[in-house]
Amino acid sequence: QKEVEQDPGPLSVPEGAIVSLNCTYSNSAFQYFMWYRQYSRKGPELLMYTYSSGNKEDGRFTAQVDKSSKYISLFIRDSQPSDSATYLCAMSAMRSDSWGKLQFGAGTQVVVTP
Amino acid sequence: SAVISQKPSRDICQRGTSLTIQCQVDSQVTMMFWYRQQPGQSLTLIATANQGSEATYESGFVIDKFPISRPNLTFSTLTVSNMSPEDSSIYLCSVATGGVLNEQFFGPGTRLTVL
Numbered sequence: 001q002k003e004v005e006q007d008p009g010p011l012s013v014p015e016g017a018i019v020s021l022n023c024t025y026s027n028s029a030f031q032y033f034m035w036y037r038q039y040s041r042k043g044p045e046l047l048m049y050t051y052s053s054g055n056k057e058d059g060r061f062t063a064q065v066d067k068s069s070k071y072i073s074l075f076i077r078d079s080q081p082s083d084s085a086t087y088l089c090a091m092s093a094m095r096s097d098s099w100g101k102l103q104f105g106a107g108t109q110v111v112v113t114p
Numbered sequence: 115s116a117v118i119s120q121k122p123s124r125d126i127c128q129r130g131t132s133l134t135i136q137c138q139v140d141s142q143v144t145m146m147f148w149y150r151q152q153p154g155q156s157l158t159l160i161a162t163a164n165q166g167s168e169a170t171y172e173s174g175f176v177i178d179k180f181p182i183s184r185p186n187l188t189f190s191t192l193t194v195s196n197m198s199p200e201d202s203s204i205y206l207c208s209v210a211t212g213g214v215l216n217e218q219f220f221g222p223g224t225r226l227t228v229l
Contacts, residue, residue, distance in 0.1 A: 006156075034217070043206055043220035044157070046115075088156060100145045100210045101172075102218060104156040 003027050006089055006105030015114050019076035023089035023105045026070065030091040030103070033065050035074045038086045038107065047087075048074065079112045086110070116141050116209050118221035126227045127197055134193045135224045137207035142187035145210040147218065148180070152203045160205075163190040197228045 006023045013019055021035075031052055036044035048063040050056045050072075056063045064073040072091075076083055089105040117140040127133050137146065146163040161171040161182055169182035184190045194201050204225050208218045 036220075041223075041225070043118075043222045046217065046219060049217050090157075100147060100162065100218065101159055102157075104158075106156045 004089065004091060004103050004105045007108055008106050010109040010111055012111045012113060013079055015079060015081060015112055017079050017112075019074075019079050019083065019110055019112070021074040021076075021087050021089075021108050021110070023072050023091075024070055025072075025091060025103075027091075027093065027103070028067075028070070029093035031067075031094045032092040033063070033072050034090040034092075034102070035061075035063055036088040036090060038088060040085075044088055076110075081112050081114050084110060084112050115219050116143060116211050118207065118209060118219060120207060120221040120224050122224060123222065124225040124227075126229065128229055129198055131197055132193055132195045133197065133226060134191050135205055135207075135226075137190045137192070137221055139188045139209050141211070143209040143211055144187070146184060146190045147208045147210070148182065148190070148192045149206045149208060149220075150203045151206060151223070157206065160192070163192075163207075194226065197226075199228045202226060202228045 004025045033050045035048040038044045053065045053067045060077045062075045086107040086109045088107040090102040119138045121136045148160040149157045151157045159172050160175045161169040163182050163184040165184045181193045204223045206223045208220045210218050
């Protein structure tokens, strides 16, 4: 079983809809949670960063972390065609032997149709 | 954040040869990392590039195959040695800035094809 599970999609939504993405994980030591956006033939771009449980909002993006369920989510409101990309979740433990070591999900391909 | 560049952006190499990938950052950073992203798959950490000491490799990756240099706080290289077609992948460097080492920023990647 992978430490981080993420549905690869593709997930197709009409422009203006809410995009809902999620990841589950098995390692209870994970405390840092990130979402990256990766356009084709580009490096991943950090979108959201959260520590421990709770919600974080940044513009059209909302990240949620539920550590009790080992489940994280990313919501994109008012989706635009420019949001079409692969979204990767990543997480890390707060341990001296894990500093900076990110475990990534497989990535979900999102397509927003005009 | 940091501005990260990689060279080359892509290359096509013959089996048995080696390729060195460069990663340059526009500011001094404590930690730099090298990842591999195989076709259709997610990112896998190869190693942590430590300034002034040997790189720390993850399980499944060895120094003889992926030697890494980190001569200063803004630059690192990854060499893919004795390449085979299985090494065809995107190689990415990342940096962790500030006091939160888990907040990482990635370079644009190097797309390697081995024939």
